[in-house]
Amino acid sequence: MSDLFAVPRLPKELPSDPLQWVKDWLExxxxxxxxxxxxSMACVTVDSENRPAxxxxxxxxxxxDPGYVVFYTNYKSEKAQHIQDNPNVALVLHWDxxxxxxxxxxxxxxxPAEESDAYxxxxxxxxxxxxWGSDQSAVLESRAALLAQVRDRALELGVSxxxxxxxxTASDRNMIPRPPHWGGYRVWARRVELWIEGRDRIHDRxxxxxxxxxxxxxxxxxxxxxxxxxQP
Numbered sequence: 518m519s520d521l522f523a524v525p526r527l528p529k530e531l532p533s534d535p536l537q538w539v540k541d542w543l544e545x546x547x548x549x550x551x552x553x554x555x556x557s558m559a560c561v562t563v564d565s566e567n568r569p570a571x572x573x574x575x576x577x578x579x580x581x582d583p584g585y586v587v588f589y590t591n592y593k594s595e596k597a598q599h600i601q602d603n604p605n606v607a608l609v610l611h612w613d614x615x616x617x618x619x620x621x622x623x624x625x626x627x628x629p630a631e632e633s634d635a636y637x638x639x640x641x642x643x644x645x646x647x648x649w650g651s652d653q654s655a656v657l658e659s660r661a662a663l664l665a666q667v668r669d670r671a672l673e674l675g676v677s678x679x680x681x682x683x684x685x686t687a688s689d690r691n692m693i694p695r696p697p698h699w700g701g702y703r704v705w706a707r708r709v710e711l712w713i714e715g716r717d718r719i720h721d722r723x724x725x726x727x728x729x730x731x732x733x734x735x736x737x738x739x740x741x742x743x744x745x746x747x748q749p
Contacts, residue, residue, distance in 0.1 A: 525616070526713055526721045531744040535709040535725040536581040539619050543579055543610070551614035558588065559609040562599035572596065576610060577636065577701070583739055584727075585703040586621060587628060589636060591653035592698045600625045606704055616714030621706050628701030629735050637695035645693040646671050705729055705737050710747070720749035 532538060546555035558576040563569050574596075578587040586608065590597060600606065608621040627633075637645065650667030657663055675691050707729050713721040724747055728740035 526715070527711065527723055527746075531723050531725075531746070533742060533744075534581055534584075535711055535723075535742065535744070536579060536584050536586075536706060538711055539586075539610070539621075539709070540579040540581055542612070542615075542617055542619065543576065546612045546615060549615070551612060555612060557610075558586075559611075560588065560596065561607040561609075562596050563603050563605065564599050565602045570595065570599065576608075580703075583705075583736070585623070585705045587632075587701050587703055589633070589699070589701045591648070591651070592627070592700060593655075594653040596654075600702065608704060618712040620708075620710040620712070621704065622708040623704050623706040624729060624737070625702045625704045626735055628703050630700070633700030634695050636701060637699070642693065645695075646674070646676065648699045649674060649693070649696050703735070705739070712749075715749070718749065722747040722749050 543556060546552070554575065556576040557573050559571055560574045561569055561571045574588040574590065576586055576588055580587070604624045604626065606623065606625045608619075610619040610621075612618070637648070640648075646667065650670045651663070652666075674693060706727075708724065708726050710722065710724045715721055723744055725742045725744045727742045730738040730740075732738045
């Protein structure tokens with residue numbers, strides 16, 4: 518990890534790549550275990566009537582070069598519908614115990630299928646079944662109805678008919694494929710803001726911006742980052 522993080526402020530000469538700092542901060546938050554889910558990230562989308570909606574997702578990767586962050590979700594969810602209508606999203610990571618915050622604004626596009634396949638294969642077996650069992654954001658009659666739906670879909674996947682899925686031993690847990698309606702999004706950053714808490718509310722704050730130009734279905738041609746300090 519960079520020596521720059523030994524001091525609780527941004528350096529006099531701002532770094533050329535803010536997402537490397539984001540990646541390092543996230544790794545440090547995991548290492549220090551200051552909160553249960555240090556990769557919790559607010560994700561704000563806008564619906565077809567320009568109404569914002571926010572929810573928490575998990576930041577699963579930060580890729581400084583070429584510059585995007587990754588989260589996973591159901592492609593039939595409300596957030597996915599918003600992204601389809603308007604791919605511009607805003608993200609926030611906040612580590613209160615460390616006195617740090619990251620804001621990212623950019624465009625979300627679906628991750629390549631092979632990337633989503635690879636991540637899905639690493640998920641807990643019951644979480645894999647859950648991805649098939651839940652119609653995220655759809656209206657639900659009751660908790661009991663949801664559990665019945667999960668069991669029924671588990672049976673369709675070839676899982677043994679048992680009352681409690683957790684009772685299935687590891688040796689009897691068959692391979693679960695990734696649902697076609699579930700996968701990742703890469704949020705390509707157009708704007709990044711780093712914030713470090715300061716005494717007497719004299720915080721350290723800076724913003725980086727760059728251009729994004731679509732290259733293909735899963736990537737952008739990116740411009741150079743430009744940075745500026747901001748008053749707290």
